[in-house]
Amino acid sequence: MSPNIGVIVFPGSNCEKDTIEALTDLGASPRLLWHADRDMGNVDAVIIPGGFAHGDYLRPGAIARFSPAMEAITNFAENGGPVLGICNGFQVLTEAGLLPGALQKNAGLKFLCQEVELRVENTNSVLTSQALEGQTLRIPINHFEGNYTCSDETLHELQIGHRIILKYSENPNGSVADIAGICNDNRNVVGLMPHPERACHTLLGSTDGRVLLKSFMEGAHAKV
Amino acid sequence: MVYDAFIEVNLREGIADPQGSTIEKATANLGFEGVVNVRVGKCIRFQIEAENEVNASSVVQELCDRFLTNPVIEEAIIKIQVVE
Amino acid sequence: MVYDAFIEVNLREGIADPQGSTIEKATANLGFEGVVNVRVGKCIRFQIEAENEVNASSVVQELCDRFLTNPVIEEAIIKIQVVE
Amino acid sequence: MTELVHRSLGLTDEELAKIIEILGREPNHLELAMYSVMWSEHCSYKSSRIHLKRFPTEADHVLVGPGENAGVIDVGDGIAIALRIESHNHPSYIEPYQGAATGVGGIIRDIFTMGARPIAIMDPLRFGPLDDARSRWIAEGVVSGISGYGNSVGVPNVGGEIVFDQTYIGNPLVNVLCVGIMPKERLVLGQASGVGNLAVLLGSTTGRDGIGGVSVLASAGFGDEEEDAEKRPSVQVGDPFEEKRLIEGCLELLDEGLVIGIQDLGGAGLACAASETASRGGVGMDFNISAVPQRESGMQPFEIMTSESQERMLAIVTPENLEQVFSICRKWEIKSSVVGKVTSSGALRIIEDFGGEVLGEVPASSLHEDAPLYQRPISKPDDMDEATADQATKLPKPEKIEDDLFDLLISPSWVTSQYDSQLFLNTVIGPGGDAAVLRLKHPTTGIDTGRGLALTTDGNHRWCAVNPRVGAAMTVAESVLNLACVGATPQALVNCLNFGNPENPVVMWQLSEAVDGMAEACHAFQLPVIGGNVSLYNESQGTNIDPTPVVGVIGLIDELTAVPPGLSWNEGDRIILLGPEANGLCGSAWAFQKGHRRGSLEMMDFDLHQRVCELTRDLVAKSLVTGLHDVSSGGLGVCAAEMAIHSGIGCTLARIPDHISFFSESPSRVLVAVNSEVIPEVEELVTQYDVPHARIGLAHGDTFTVKNLLSVSVPDLQKKWNSRLVDALDGGTAQG
């Protein structure tokens, strides 16, 4: 049975169709959800895709987090539902308090679109369950504000809780502790800056994103 | 009454400020000497209607806390003044 | 002497400020009423060493014109104060 | 009073006389303002239009040719592709970030206006030299502007050019190309029809942005202080978030069949959109100026009609569909207001409230169809003979040829890594290849056709400075060869003609020659010109830029099942040069580097070029080459060095006897790397296509060696190549 995955669209989102395409190719049944709808219908998992929700004006995610759909997502997450934030989605999740920390401007103060190497740090999360610990993945990043920042206490909590799930092999943006992706305490809410959906097709240069999206589909399936 | 609100949003101390360091480096490259501790923030100005200054202040403060800043990394300085 | 410099850079009047208008709309949606004319700028703070205030001022002014602003669309408010 | 005003608006006495003849009376200020913007060079092409007629524009697959917002071709499988290129040179000089950003916004609107979803942009850029502070500041700002707007609006940037040269020091060139895709049936044109239908203004509010030229009316006509006019901003600020919502909203309106015609607001703002939609539909329009949402108070009617505020569209809808249109706009948070009514009169009437006072009335078609056409004087440069005789081969031979090579190496990745090049999951080859390659997926079903789109932009001011006719032809030829290198067959061309002051007869000669050269090449390659843009008055302090026609060419790849070979070779590959012998150095990057900017170029052999392209395509389709790269800027030397840099593997080359054959940029040549096992097959094909060729070396090791000429380490090459832009631009830039 293929999991029903909802991909939320804010005005200004732009990776929603790409995410749907990659998931469909992997056998999921994804569909779009509109940010203004409080009712998410019958979904097994939710993805907040990349883009520039509300133009990223003020701060990425600052306006989006007040959308009616975010209330629904928060409830869904509290009940154990798998939630994934990719890039802008990660920023929204931190703004909404579903994940700790914040994403500020890249240390080099430039937008960066490039392939990076990631190391899987922990496989106990809805995004990494099918990957191997220590495995390296080549996946593109595409952001201006991907510099993960948090207080020392938060970093400590992330470390002792093994909640840092992906790290950059070579830090492109100044992120604390080379963090590329983290999860919440329950390991059902995950955010990462790289774009796994852009690394799912041989013609696009890498298929390393598949293992992450497949893990997430498995997590959604488990929810069913 | 209408009040002018001025809000300066800066990164909290201890949070690296890449914009500030870039400007600092660049000023040196340009031959401006002795410029140090550069910090870059945002400023937001608007007008707000409220019964009195206390009300105006409390609305602006709430707006700051809930929306205009991200307390994880930012802090705000607020100034309010009645419009003549 | 060391001086504290504060520079506020804003878009000139009449220049569209999409960020400001988007924030204005969002505050209304959040239920904050009566917030109008939102304009967003940046502020830059640093310390500068100079012989006297006039020198400090002129360096900061030049820095503004050459580097920190584009006078075609932006204008700067500069404040300088000696560090006690 | 009008007598005095028209000249300050840029209208000549003859042009005013023509307006009076059209109206049968003196125009008022509002009408005069509309004519002055619509009859400006920028909107009317009055100096260039008679020349542009010489381009071939027809072919079976062309659905829309020049004249509309964008050209459109049929690419099969029910898919149509829209293509257009435009310049934003002057605004980018004044405010690089916003100038470039609004250039991106403008070209994207031209594409979705046709009903197409924008899927890629490209940005051919030209700046003054890197050792000039202001040029660095402009380059940095332009690139951030394109990045800031393009990434946020969500259209990937898949290629372009970045050139630094003295000629652009007071006048950078910022050209932007956009490609869109649509199901064939969604194609719409910017026209109004059906008396009683409504014109709905969508998007941003209207402010005093970009009314630069006509702001003179404020002081001339209405007694405002002169200072006020000066304060009026001519700089527009882009809002990519508004544009993103407009794209989604407008495409939804089209999908729902709610729109009869739609037109973007660009140069000349509402005056242009209202008159063009009406006149294309053969109707008139009553335009209610009070219904236009304004950002500032106290705007005069002429300001409202000519403002160039960004991110606005004008849609023509039936009254029955109005509610539904509003509802889609609400969903996407797009402001929408009824501002016009289609009438049968043929007149564009500007009114204050429907049924209110008439502020101006002109025949809608007169604003563009009756715009003047000029046959401006043309003359060859006086020193033509002398210049032609001055050959670059006479320059002294370089003492250390490797230093000259290093100076010509420049990686664009400082620029391209700032652009989202991957959105929509189409980008098989992004910035950095000879041409960009995109998967061709059906725009509605998302089904991959298994075919590919290829795109390239090319311009070469050096060749065109030496000989605009040959240079323009070679520019087209380079594009076609770039496409062949990724296995694509060219389908259509758009151009952006960046030239100096048209009132200078030599500039007009350059323009006319370049058009002829481009037309000749297009005929030879059976390539229809489906659109373009002319940017004149590119000059500073009386010096005109070198003529810089830029072309964008789109091609199709029949079978895209693997990533095309690209620029790198493998250890042990044989290196073969396809094409004719090198010939001359005039117009080469090397000669310009030495300050030699003239001489002569011979007209190229189109027939041989075609055969080289066909051979190249065939080699790629049959997977017979490991890597390949066309010989262009910097000659064979830079071409081979770039392949070594990309693969991290060196080579030993022979049969390159001197700096002339090393740096010559003569056309129709491709360097291919071939696994030794397939050499016989490759040579058989080469013979079959009757293309001259030479085995010139072997890929191996980590030094780049040309026998009897130079030997340098590949890491050194890589370092020079990578560091050039980073060193110049990364430290923060100032206006100088």
Ligand SMILES: Nc1ncnc2c1ncn2[C@@H]1O[C@H](COP(=O)(O)OP(=O)(O)O)[C@@H](O)[C@H]1O
């Ligand atoms: N401003 C730019 N934006 C995007 N891509 C660029 C830019 N400048 C250069 N590139 C890319 O870098 C590569 C090399 O450019 P260029 O040397 O001009 O190519 P060619 O000589 O083959 O036409 C091309 O793929 C081009 O698309």
Ligand SMILES: [Mg+2]
């Ligand atoms: Mg090439």
